[in-house]
Amino acid sequence: MVALREVTVRQAQTTRRMLTSLTIAAALSIAAVVGIYFFLTVNGVKALQFNSLGQILLGTTWDPESTPPKLGLLPMIISTLYVTAISVAIAFPISLLCATYLAEFAPTFLRRTLRPAIDMLAGIPSVVYGLFGILTLVPFARYYLGSPSGYSVLVAGIIVAIMILPYMTSVMMEAIRSVPREYVEAARGMGATRWQVVRTVLWPAALSGIASGGMLGTLRAMGETVAVALVSGGALMIPKSPLDPCRPLSAHILLQATVLPVGSPGYYALYFAGLILMLMVTAVIVAAHRVRRRPGRPRKRRVKGGRLNPVLVSRLMTGLMIAAGVIAAGALVGITGYIFVNGVRALDWNVLFGPVHIGDPVHSALYPALLGTLALMFYSTVFAVLVGVPTALYLAHFAGESRFTQAVRFAIDTLAGVPSIVYGLFGATLFVVYMKMGYSVLAGALTLATMNLPVVVRTAEEAFRSVPREYIEAARGAGASWYHVVKDVLLPMAKPGITAGITLSMCRAAEEAAPIILTAVMIGLVTSNPFVHVLQPTDALAFRIYLIAKEYLMVPEARQVAFAAALVLVAVTLSLNFLAIYMRDRFERKVGREV
Amino acid sequence: MVAFKVNDLRVYYGEKEALKGINLEIPEKKITTIIGPSGCGKSTFIRCLNLMIKEIPYARTEGVVEFDGENILEYESEEEIIHHRRRVATVFQHPNPFPWMSIYDNVAYGLRLMGMDEDEIEERVHEALEKAALLDEVEDRLDDPASALSGGQQQRLCIARALAVDPDVLLMDEPTSDLDPIATRKIEETVLELRGEVTIVFVTHILPQAYRIGDYTAFFLKGELVEANETKELFNNPQDERTQEYIEVEFGPG
Ligand SMILES: Nc1ncnc2c1ncn2[C@@H]1O[C@H](COP(=O)(O)OP(=O)(O)OP(=O)(O)O)[C@@H](O)[C@H]1O
Ligand SMILES: [Mg+2]
Numbered sequence: 001m002v003a004l005r006e007v008t009v010r011q012a013q014t015t016r017r018m019l020t021s022l023t024i025a026a027a028l029s030i031a032a033v034v035g036i037y038f039f040l041t042v043n044g045v046k047a048l049q050f051n052s053l054g055q056i057l058l059g060t061t062w063d064p065e066s067t068p069p070k071l072g073l074l075p076m077i078i079s080t081l082y083v084t085a086i087s088v089a090i091a092f093p094i095s096l097l098c099a100t101y102l103a104e105f106a107p108t109f110l111r112r113t114l115r116p117a118i119d120m121l122a123g124i125p126s127v128v129y130g131l132f133g134i135l136t137l138v139p140f141a142r143y144y145l146g147s148p149s150g151y152s153v154l155v156a157g158i159i160v161a162i163m164i165l166p167y168m169t170s171v172m173m174e175a176i177r178s179v180p181r182e183y184v185e186a187a188r189g190m191g192a193t194r195w196q197v198v199r200t201v202l203w204p205a206a207l208s209g210i211a212s213g214g215m216l217g218t219l220r221a222m223g224e225t226v227a228v229a230l231v232s233g234g235a236l237m238i239p240k241s242p243l244d245p246c247r248p249l250s251a252h253i254l255l256q257a258t259v260l261p262v263g264s265p266g267y268y269a270l271y272f273a274g275l276i277l278m279l280m281v282t283a284v285i286v287a288a289h290r291v292r293r294r295p296g297r298p299r300k301r302r303v304k305g306g307r308l309n310p311v312l313v314s315r316l317m318t319g320l321m322i323a324a325g326v327i328a329a330g331a332l333v334g335i336t337g338y339i340f341v342n343g344v345r346a347l348d349w350n351v352l353f354g355p356v357h358i359g360d361p362v363h364s365a366l367y368p369a370l371l372g373t374l375a376l377m378f379y380s381t382v383f384a385v386l387v388g389v390p391t392a393l394y395l396a397h398f399a400g401e402s403r404f405t406q407a408v409r410f411a412i413d414t415l416a417g418v419p420s421i422v423y424g425l426f427g428a429t430l431f432v433v434y435m436k437m438g439y440s441v442l443a444g445a446l447t448l449a450t451m452n453l454p455v456v457v458r459t460a461e462e463a464f465r466s467v468p469r470e471y472i473e474a475a476r477g478a479g480a481s482w483y484h485v486v487k488d489v490l491l492p493m494a495k496p497g498i499t500a501g502i503t504l505s506m507c508r509a510a511e512e513a514a515p516i517i518l519t520a521v522m523i524g525l526v527t528s529n530p531f532v533h534v535l536q537p538t539d540a541l542a543f544r545i546y547l548i549a550k551e552y553l554m555v556p557e558a559r560q561v562a563f564a565a566a567l568v569l570v571a572v573t574l575s576l577n578f579l580a581i582y583m584r585d586r587f588e589r590k591v592g593r594e595v
Numbered sequence: 596m597v598a599f600k601v602n603d604l605r606v607y608y609g610e611k612e613a614l615k616g617i618n619l620e621i622p623e624k625k626i627t628t629i630i631g632p633s634g635c636g637k638s639t640f641i642r643c644l645n646l647m648i649k650e651i652p653y654a655r656t657e658g659v660v661e662f663d664g665e666n667i668l669e670y671e672s673e674e675e676i677i678h679h680r681r682r683v684a685t686v687f688q689h690p691n692p693f694p695w696m697s698i699y700d701n702v703a704y705g706l707r708l709m710g711m712d713e714d715e716i717e718e719r720v721h722e723a724l725e726k727a728a729l730l731d732e733v734e735d736r737l738d739d740p741a742s743a744l745s746g747g748q749q750q751r752l753c754i755a756r757a758l759a760v761d762p763d764v765l766l767m768d769e770p771t772s773d774l775d776p777i778a779t780r781k782i783e784e785t786v787l788e789l790r791g792e793v794t795i796v797f798v799t800h801i802l803p804q805a806y807r808i809g810d811y812t813a814f815f816l817k818g819e820l821v822e823a824n825e826t827k828e829l830f831n832n833p834q835d836e837r838t839q840e841y842i843e844v845e846f847g848p849g
Contacts, residue, residue, distance in 0.1 A: 186691045187704075194673070
């Protein structure tokens with residue numbers, strides 16, 4: 001009896017300790033958001049010591065070294081808006097039509113194959129899109145479209161459009177698929193054509209989902225950095241036509257952050273640029289949340305095409321949807337195929353494991369970059385999981401509706417919308433400078449971990465939540481402490497879901513070049529093992545590709561190395577993504593949800 | 596006059612035979628009630644009359660459903676199917692007005708699909724609401740969302756939506772099973788008002804309801820039509836002993 005009592009007391013203590021740790025983990029995400037805004041604002045505002053607000057926002061000259069410095073950001077602001085507008089204008093309709101086709105028209109086997117394929121494509125690193133753009137679309141625009149250099153708003157817009165297509169399609173498809181069948185049946189039963197069902201039932205009923213798909217795509221387009229930095233041309237001018245080169249805010253931060261000395265006027269102006277980017281992002285989020293059809297406002301518009309044969313219109317629109325699908329699939333298959341074919345041709349033993357030449361990204365073997373990427377993936381995921389999984393557990397099962405919980409949720413949502421380049425700025429200030437880590441594996445991993453926190457929290461929370469209540473109740477009913485419920489029920493049941501989150505986080509750590517360029521990499525100093533010497537800078541695949549594409553394409557063997565690196569990187573991210581999707585499906589089956 | 600003439604109708608869901616050779620005539624402008632235990636194929640039968648069976652890719656039909664001199668099961672093109680559905684309207688078990696549309700827009704839905712002009716639509720919307728006995732209750736809030744109505748009102752809204760296109764036939768598949776007794780009564784009254792105007796096929800598993808409103812009644816069991824007759828006759832003087840048994844159990848003796 002005494003023994004049993006002691007056990008109970010001990011378990012109660014363990015449970016209390018566990019709850020405290022969960023709460024602390026959850027609090028860290030609030031700290032991250034506060035930190036990001038704090039550093040952006042504190043540093044950004046310092047730019048106002050040198051130039052007035054008007055000079056920064058409306059100035060067209062960027063010359064941070066002149067006296068007085070000229071910190072005009074207008075060309076960059078306009079470039080961001082321009083590229084985003086073009087990419088969304090291309091990608092939104094194509095995604096919507098594609099998603100509608102896949103959700104409603106495609107035969108089941110096609111949907112079953114394409115759904116995971118689309119999710120996989122979302123895992124192609126943006127630097128690879130950039131490489132593709134530089135080698136194909138840029139020359140095309142130069143020779144056939146009459147763009148002066150080929151580097152242009154248009155090419156950037158198209159590349160970004162292809163990048164955001166899978167994201168938008170995936171979200172919109174889920175939204176359309178979840179429209180209750182009874183509404184579709186009602187409409188079909190009234191003699192609506194398939195297209196009329198789409199127009200009058202599926203789209204209106206899925207409106208908020210479609211809007212959030214559009215929002216996600218727009219956010220990515222705005223924040224996209226590396227690909228845009230590669231194909232936009234980086235020109236410091238207001239683009240007059242889509243064929244002119246430009247320099248969006250994100251690219252501007254990337255290009256200047258490694259050049260400008262810490263504490264210089266231009267350095268502060270970059271934080272100001274980061275602030276502007278954050279403001280734009282917030283505006284998009286707010287706008288998307290407002291898109292919700294107020295139910296039942298009469299919309300007495302005359303039915304267009306009443307004279308046209310509706311069945312014919314329906315057939316035309318179905319054809320259009322298929323065409324959109326073919327365009328999207330063509331673009332994505334084209335890019336993947338291009339990388340695979342060229343990559344396989346470029347890959348050989350020497351490129352991978354040959355000698356390392358310090359300071360020469362073209363002739364140096366790739367293995368240090370691969371090692372660096374793996375180290376960044378590993379450490380960042382460890383950090384993200386250490387904070388993210390407890391946070392998720394807290395949110396899923398231990399959070400009441402307190403202020404604190406709301407703040408944590410808000411923090412996670414905010415973090416999910418922060419562009420990766422802003423994480424780079426944050427990491428460069430906090431980890432590299434203030435915490436004196438310098439450019440290092442550790443600083444890069446911590447930065448990536450902060451960026452991946454929302455991904456891990458969201459997937460893990462969902463996994464914890466979908467553990468059926470009856471299992472928890474069964475354990476509780478048998479007298480298990482919460483600690484044991486977590487250990488014996490929640491964690492094992494949610495494992496595939498958590499693993500999916502972990503793989504996604506690893507994937508993002510591998511593919512994001514912008515944050516690590518600001519915090520972790522340096523070509524040439526890489527002789528140490530990045531797993532051991534975490535306070536040394538490192539090489540990384542995404543960075544290597546970026547650097548070659550940006551500066552070394554003139555060198556004869558440069559392409560070969562870039563393609564080889566791209567193939568290795570894509571192999572890493574696609575297999576991780578594949579694993580994540582596989583895990584998700586297994587998890588959905590485990591908790592008995594329809595796939 | 597006969598609205599539907601069903602001849603040896605068989606329906607397969609994949610391998611499973613859900614209707615096993617149905618022969619039935621459905622009289623025009625009368626109320627035909629269809630009764631039978633759960634899973635006996637009542638809904639499947641309805642789906643053959645409005646061709647919603649064609650929306651299920653793995654469903655297959657054999658036999659003849661004659662409507663207006665044509666075997667509608669042979670309709671393959673979207674034109675033919677849609678044209679048919681505009682003459683044969685359906686009210687489903689679960690009230691399903693479109694929640695993102697106003698009351699008015701819900702009723703106008705089918706008319707707008709046909710490309711009718713808005714002035715005429717306005718007139719027809721009022722007529723349909725009147726027929727569905729809903730006009731008095733919603734006249735001054737036609738622009739409110741349909742989701743603001745009660746369950747019974749929503750179902751009558753669905754009846755109005757179906758009637759607005761002026762169909763020849765109104766199919767109702769257990770339209771009151773989600774409703775409370777008062778709302779059920781109201782629907783029954785509405786249906787009785789429509790007798791003589793449209794052909795009504797009314798599926799129910801509540802025998803007193805079938806008795807109250809039916810002119811004719813068909814009894815389905817395990818995919819077969821056991822017996823069909825004038826309602827009073829079928830209930831008071833069942834010919835088949837399976838019918839007798841079912842009625843006794845469900846209705847209580849007498
Ligand atoms: N979409 C479908 N796919 C496969 N089988 C189906 C489908 N719909 C119905 N069935 C099967 O066909 C048979 C008849 O079903 P139906 O829905 O027509 O019955 P019902 O008489 O309407 O029953 P209830 O009173 O429960 O509505 C049942 O055995 C059912 O399992
Ligand atoms: Mg049924």
